[in-house]
Amino acid sequence: MSRILKSIKKTLLDNQISDKIKKDIFSKKVLSVPESKPDERDWLHERVKFTSPELKEFSRRDLTPKVLDQGSIGSCVGHSGRVLLSSSELFQVEESSPMWIYKKGKEHDIFAGEDYSGTTIRGAARAVQKEGCCFERFWPYVADESSLPKEGASEDAASKKIKSYRVIPASQINQIKGLLINQPLWYAFRVREAFYSVRSDGMIDTEKYLNSESVGGHAVAMIGWKYIGAKLYWEFQNSWGTWFGDDGYFYMQHSLFASHILGGIGPMYLEIQLKEPEPEPEPEPEPEPEPEPEPEPEPEPEPEPEPEPEPEPEPEPEPEPEPEPEPEPEPKNRKSNAFKVIVAAIIGGFLFLLSEIWG
Numbered sequence: 605m606s607r608i609l610k611s612i613k614k615t616l617l618d619n620q621i622s623d624k625i626k627k628d629i630f631s632k633k634v635l636s637v638p639e640s641k642p643d644e645r646d647w648l649h650e651r652v653k654f655t656s657p658e659l660k661e662f663s664r665r666d667l668t669p670k671v672l673d674q675g676s677i678g679s680c681v682g683h684s685g686r687v688l689l690s691s692s693e694l695f696q697v698e699e700s701s702p703m704w705i706y707k708k709g710k711e712h713d714i715f716a717g718e719d720y721s722g723t724t725i726r727g728a729a730r731a732v733q734k735e736g737c738c739f740e741r742f743w744p745y746v747a748d749e750s751s752l753p754k755e756g757a758s759e760d761a762a763s764k765k766i767k768s769y770r771v772i773p774a775s776q777i778n779q780i781k782g783l784l785i786n787q788p789l790w791y792a793f794r795v796r797e798a799f800y801s802v803r804s805d806g807m808i809d810t811e812k813y814l815n816s817e818s819v820g821g822h823a824v825a826m827i828g829w830k831y832i833g834a835k836l837y838w839e840f841q842n843s844w845g846t847w848f849g850d851d852g853y854f855y856m857q858h859s860l861f862a863s864h865i866l867g868g869i870g871p872m873y874l875e876i877q878l879k880e881p882e883p884e885p886e887p888e889p890e891p892e893p894e895p896e897p898e899p900e901p902e903p904e905p906e907p908e909p910e911p912e913p914e915p916e917p918e919p920e921p922e923p924e925p926e927p928e929p930e931p932e933p934e935p936k937n938r939k940s941n942a943f944k945v946i947v948a949a950i951i952g953g954f955l956f957l958l959s960e961i962w963g
Contacts, residue, residue, distance in 0.1 A: 640866075685700075689876065698739045771868050
């Protein structure tokens with residue numbers, strides 16, 4: 605079915621009458637990216653290396669937000685910047701505000717004041733690095749330069765800052781491809797009249813483009829590439845609605861891409877990994893109030909001196925014990941005394957016997 609619709613669309617849009625109608629419609633778009641000199645500080649340093657996949661064709665169409673129409677103001681930088689930020693996980697949940705990117709870009713670009721239409725992609729990149737970017741609901745898009753953000757937009761943006769931005773020289777084709785695998789790139793270029801009548805397949809006719817008049821500067825999101833024969837074409841998402849080119853997308857040959865860069869030497873990439881908000885310093889704890897001094901306790905009354913104990917009466921001296929009688933000394937030799945008694949008794953008996961005999 606899509607092939608049939610594309611065939612009908614091609615028949616209706618790729619003819620002289622439709623080219624004139626497209627030119628009348630799209631020439632009213634404000635091309636407001638001003639000329640600015642390249643800044644060497646933006647260049648990608650050679651020490652940063654990217655691998656390039658050997659792919660003949662790659663597109664981020666299914667990975668980017670839908671094509672929008674910027675309307676009657678020069679907010680192409682905001683709309684293309686919105687596509688770049690969409691590669692962050694945070695902005696896939698809720699879209700970034702193209703109006704914030706556009707209006708803040710004016711505050712950070714090299715031009716004085718803000719009373720003009722348009723800005724540079726470098727100014728917008730610096731704004732998103734310094735101030736971040738709020739969600740769409742904090743600054744909904746309306747094609748009105750006097751539009752103002754809602755309350756809380758600045759606080760919301762401050763939590764979503766990019767880390768840095770760089771420019772890749774257009775000659776570094778492999779590095780550009782390697783980056784496109786991971787995220788869209790930012791591209792500002794000189795628009796010529798032939799751009800208004802791009803065919804329904806989105807292919808810019810290089811010769812016709814170079815032979816037309818220059819009409820201003822424009823910013824778009826670079827999202828892929830493809831080869832037609834041996835020629836390399838880069839793919840871009842525009843912000844002029846889905847009736848422009850191939851459903852809002854277009855292709856530019858590498859030689860044309862490299863020769864019409866505006867304000868730089870190649871496309872810009874944002875280091876999308878969002879900065880985590882720096883934690884606010886913890887407030888110093890309030891000094892604890894010094895405790896009120898406790899009242900000194902009243903001195904306890906000195907205890908009355910205890911009366912000295914009355915001296916105990918000296919005990920009466922115990923009577924000295926009577927000396928025990930000394931035991932009689934035992935005879936020195938009881939055996940000798942008994943012997944004498946026996947002898948005396950024998951003698952006495954003998955004498956008694958004699959007296960009886962003689963008596």
